[in-house]
Amino acid sequence: MEVLRRVFGYDAFRGDQAEIIDTVVAGGDALVLMPTGGGKSLCYQVPALVRPGTGVVISPLIALMQDQVDALSALGVRAGFLNSTQDLTERRRVETAFLAAELDLLYLAPERLRVPDTLDLLGRGEIALFAIDEAHCVSQWGHDFRPDYLRLSVLHEQWPDVPRIALTATATDATHAEIAERLQLTEARHFVASFDRPNIQYRIAPKNTPRAQLLDLLTTEHPGDAGIVYCLSRASVEQTAQYLCDHQIPALPYHAGLDARVRATNQARFLREDGLVMVATIAFGMGIDKPDVRFVAHLDLPKSVEGYYQETGRAGRDGLPSTAWLAYGLQDVVQQRRMIDTSDGDAAHRRRLGAHLDAMLALCETVTCRRVQLLAYFGQASTACGNCDTCLAPPESWDGTVAAQKLLSTVLRLERERGQRYGAGHLVDILLGKATPRVTQLGHATLSTFGLGTDLADGEWRGVVRQLLAQGLLGVDADGYGTLRLTPSSAEVLSGDRTVLLRHEAPKAARAPRAARTSRRGGAPAAVVGLDQGAAAIFERLRAWRAATAKEQGVPAYVVFHDATLREIATLVPATIDELGTVTGVGVTKRDKYGPDILVALAG
Template sequence: MSSPQSILEHTFGYTRFRDPQREVIDTLMDGQDALVLMPTGGGKSLCYQIPALAREGCGVVISPLIALMQDQVEALCAAGVRAAFLNSSVPPEQAQQIEAALQAGELDLLYMAPERLLQPRTLAMLQRVQISLFAIDEAHCVSHWGHDFRADYLQLNCLHEQFPTVPRIALTATADRRTRAEIAQRLDLAEARHFVSSFDRPNIRYRIAQKDNPRRQLLDFIRAEHRDDSGIVYCLSRSKVESTADWLVQQGFTALPYHAGLPADLRAEHQRRFLREDGVIVVATIAFGMGIDKPDVRFVAHLDLPKSIEAYYQETGRAGRDGEPATALLLYGLEDVVKLGQMAANSDGSEEHRRQERNRLNAMLGLCEITSCRRQALLSYFAEELQEPCGNCDTCQEPPQTWDGSEAATKLLSCVYRTGQRFGAAHVIDVLRGSTSEKVLKFGHDELSTYGIGTELSAAEWRAVVRQLVVRGYLEVNSEAFGALQLTEACRPLLRGEEKIELRKLPTPTRRSAASGSRAAADIAPADAPLWEALRACRKQLADEKGVPPYVVFHDATLREMLAAKPQTEEALLSISGVGDSKLQRFGDAFLAVLRDFPPQ
């Protein structure tokens, strides 16, 4: 057996553990269980990969994501680790070969889908071989309250019963206190040590804006800041995914749809292209569970509101896994509130479950409408305190202006009351602004005392007032009555003039100057640009020859370090972070040849 430190250096090419990786690894090395919460890109995988290599036997990893298994196995094999996966995508003949390799002691790590693991024949096979540990990835899938619930995960407590001496580790990037407790209870991890890292992803810039021609907003954003970058665009429906992808193609981008309604082979092809080609944008449903380790996703954009902060955090967490700057853009509107409210009201489950869904949606809306630091609010939701504003979100960089909205709020609430609390925001705003639409005249609302008293605000400004009153609990959107606005008890002091309310102003639209290329390329000094492009071309050629994504060869961060240090010998190249013994042997000569063409000045 090698020591964890030796494996870190020679297999994975790093010199230092991040907190709390070493503690987690030592816990498993001692045969104890662990529950690990660590943000995406924080190094969760090493927490089980290293002890699986250091202990006798094969480590078994349970993951719900087929794409993630394949991705991680490719990366491990490139580092010289004997790894394989078993799931529904593996042909029977190949599965038999993998099982034979496991029983012959020829595997270090085996990834499995939960439904495969739980088959009686699989459990019987595992009883006949030496298992170093069980790793349960994406452990939040066990939670009924979570956004990714998987029924198969509820049966994984059988590992504790059938393999009582094998240490187990459960890992997730998203779980509040309630979900953590549910994971520990359902997986029989009551005695496990808990390791909770910071949820902060300081390299991600959070930006949230109201919808105002969202396609134009998305286009301006990509052209100005991420023209040549890989990114993910989330939409709520499959039809919107496909139409948005088609539209992005028309704008000159390489954009691919990805949702459960596409044929499996087409999804696999789109995923392969996203992993292996530069500058590909995937447009996906919010239920998109790609869960891949692609480190250089430079932006994640939501064109519809996520239904919870957990979902938002996990989906935005796919940006910037390499630690380089990335952006999370969210565009939302009142129509999102109505749609998600209807989904929550019509969801299966008890009234308590639906109430929790509504609470999570309200928390997500609160994050959208706050005027203080987004990151502080986001971390606070996960019971983590950030002492100072982050300086890397829209509200920190461009603090929103507020105004005394008491009179406007009173007008709006009165109009909701006068129209019988039976109409949606658009109709109420038409009445306030004195519209002569057929619907206003049909119901005689042009004769109400509130007709035409709100001409001082635009329709967009009134929609912002509605959103903020909904978020603050003065109004409710009745999803079962076609989105009708209805008053709550909380609005009485405001209507009586006993309470004032400060509202957020709509930002003045500003067009950013179009930038050529990506932010990552812009960070490269002009004198280093030829070497940078040569290193990337070398990586792409090697990746194509091996049939793997470029980052499986080396991450951008490793190429940047090569660019700065310009190593000329194998020993110097081995000192670069991310270059281990296996990668030096397989790729070292090719990169050294490139680097020697650009000797240090």
Template sequence: MSKRPSYPDALSVLREVFGYPAFRGSQAAIVEHVASGGDALVLMPTGGGKSLCYQIPALLRPGCAVVVSPLIALMKDQVDALIQLGVEAAFLNSTLDADAARDVERRILSGELDLVYVAPERLLTPRFQSLLERATISLFAIDEAHCVSQWGHDFRPEYIGLSALHERFPDIPRIALTATADHATRAEIISQLGLEGAREFLSSFDRPNIRYTIIEKNNARKQLLELIRREHSGDAGIVYCLSRKRVDETAAWLREQGIMALPYHAGMDASSRAAHQAKFLRDEGIVMVATIAFGMGIDKPDVRFVAHLDLPKSLEGYYQETGRAGRDGLASSAWLAYGLNDLLLLKEMIESSGAPDAQKQVERQKLDAMLGLAETTRCRRQVLLGYFGETLEKPCGNCDNCLTPPETWDGTEAARKALSAVYRTGQRFGAGQVIDVLLGKETDKVKQNFHQKLSTFGIGKELSETQWRAVFRQLIAGGYLQTVPDGHGALMLSEVARPLLKGETTLTLRKIRERAAGKIRTGSSGAPEFANAEEEATWQRLRLCRKRLADEQNVPAYIIFADSTLRAMLEHRPATLAEMARISGVGHEKLGRYGLAFLDALHALD
């Protein structure tokens, strides 16, 4: 059976099926290259339109495109979104019963499907490999390709086997896509997947609509609540925590404060995780509190904030997690609260792990880069993009350091006192004990170790405990102090500390900042600034119309239309179907399905 319908070129598919007037960035070049049979490695930020880079070639080439996706739970929503556009798509995974799976296989063989989504485990089974050999396959798309990196933050062992695609199907083009990969990870993707001959497309990593803010942790839950109430009341958001216990406690506490929050982590049973994920995707204003087990492949475009209550382990992880905010291009925020204990815990986790020394060294370097972003006084976006090899010529003007430049102070003397106290206590105690010594606190532990008799006892009373913790955090981040291997957080001096202790160098430290810088916007739920009450009423009618249609079909509201499309309707006020067709995001299929309903919502009071 031939593919239906036939399109003359890529731009026609973009406009008629997806409803977008023009390609963005390198999309056109990628689509042309893959549609003509070329292999590609695509690095594009979340929200940059990666999926179009394989979906459009799939509609231009004969046969069915096979999309490898690591998360079964998200395949249905991706397929639902394509079906709304009139694209013949399906998924094949363990959620289907035998009859449903056989029907998908039949549709692949008969040529009825444009795209099929499969997990890598399913793809590599002899049964599916045999199916592929009998079917007409247009291309292979490997999504979240960074999962192939063995030392990456999202390594999936089954991705290693995907190199077999090139060996068994050398004439079928492959496109590997990721939003997160430094130079080393890109090299590993190419090597592991056999993409040495592929053309690389590296888009800008910049997400200018995201405001980056990093603050000192001081009762992180209350700081988070302040952020939500001040800037994101009623918004969808994701809150990342390092441990499952912290996830459960934070979600419960937020609910007590009147926030619609749900937990998500690998310790929950599968049905609860699936139910919470579905509610987050389909309802509005849900805050998901999660470990990093949640999020990869999330298509929800109206996540207005991503918050971290613990320091991420790497810039790759941080970038990908924060990238789940603002996929629709509207103003969003990435907020992180971290403190000294976060840093010590992560360093201890690295040193006490059973990983090979080479892997530990990679993990140390990644953590050091993350610390560099957290402690910088420069534009955060410049530092973040610089890590991925991209230069931002001017400060961004949309991060906390740009909006409220951090204050610094000469911390040389304080640093020498801190280093001396670490040395005098024997380099076998954690920061808390050393700070007690500096402050002259005669605690049981201080007296037990006779630390009250040291020359450094009480020499740091000019600073508060909070200020000393900031000093120690910056000394560790700067490499002056390091954790003792298997020392349970104990600190020791590094060689870098020697010239500072001897008075040969000075040290400038950053003053602590406990609050976020400024507001992102007013309003909530991605709503625009309204000119009058009538305009606000129209906006609410559009959202209610979208929710009604989504509920009728049991799909997330954003699959009907994204917030950005509703905003375009509100701004341009189309009066006819022809005018509605010119709104970005309104393709031919959706125009026919929903055009009249949204015209009615727009002009209900006219």
């Protein structure tokens, strides 16, 4: 507790932190499942400061190691890293500090363990503990498998008496079991915290014109806010970033096809500057510690619930209200099904991918609380949250059996009578009785189902197709054209042995409460919401001081202080250095380093 207060500036541990820390300090192993923003890093940082020796942290986040070390150095913690970005001189400096017991924490990329010199170096120093961050990377069932993580069993084999702590922000029961098995942590103490992130509002909107929908979200609810937009393809990333810039929203692209220097520059700008939007593929984001990401948007369907949870979890690490928004439509389902059918790997691999997609589709199509569905995926029970789109504007379900039979009958007749398969648009035209040139030319106006679907509009029929695909009652050919086919389950619907319940879309997608939206207009940061006028003005002065200080030091603003700490300072207005030291997040090092400047800023 003394280390927690003196170094990190916190008065109490949260949740299982104290028990986890006690376990590791006593020399025991631990496997920790805790959500993003739940305080995982303290679970190994505090024991590393208490136990003799250096805490060795295995992390895949090479691009972020410098920021992690900078953040610890700002707290007075002696930290360093070894990875492929360093030259020989810098590596030697860090190695010398480690051997001289001058480091509290040493960060290593997992591939460094393939280098015999690294293992020799660790063998010559005193190790306080091994922390395996992003431990889900060891699991082939999970969403971010990294082969180098399979070598981490060497830690236990060569250093059996050094405690190990493995940590991840997401894991189903299957992933949890695989992590424990592969890292030889089946006998460790396992800690599973609640995965609930109550400050995040989950919303899934029917995809219409996704970039325009995104622009509306950003301009009406998140003006001036930092956020992340995920796209499936590199081309979509670049086009979306340009679209936002064309509409006066500062945005940067990030994907694996960009030059490494461009990626590094864009990531550094996102971390260090206020109000930037990063448009990226899933190559971006793991380990991003930026606490004031106010929204995470997906313009394409994520491949798994674990991936979706991990990506949306990058919003609101500071605990302030944030948005997780996804645009989802028929083409997403068609594309994902086709990608699975044409993917490399054996049948078991494709079944795994299919199971991930089915769970993601179930989350998209649910008529109940999104949060309840999301937490249930991780094996955790909960009650309706009142803060997701299905709670704020509950959709209705309807008996879509007859509609499903009409659609499936059309597919059946085209397959049996004509030996042909077509995409959703053509099938909908037939059901609506549209004598388009193509329908007429192909003779499909003579089908018995022609014009049988005029009780539903075009968009409603596309919703039926999407939901039948989601339920596995309709399939997609792997021909690259999105042609639809029957599945073994289709027969149950056609015979009347299976009832099909479908979701009515809400009249209008749910938004944040109006008061929250209007209070944000004009680019005011979320952190000022709830502060009175005087405190808000002080917060802005502190924010300006922090920005200048961070720029001068070449570090992200949150390395100086988080918004939550500035909020508390603005509310309490401490008059002395000692009073400042009582604020959450102000440890001894930061109090002594920044205290005089803060008091000047408070004085106006």
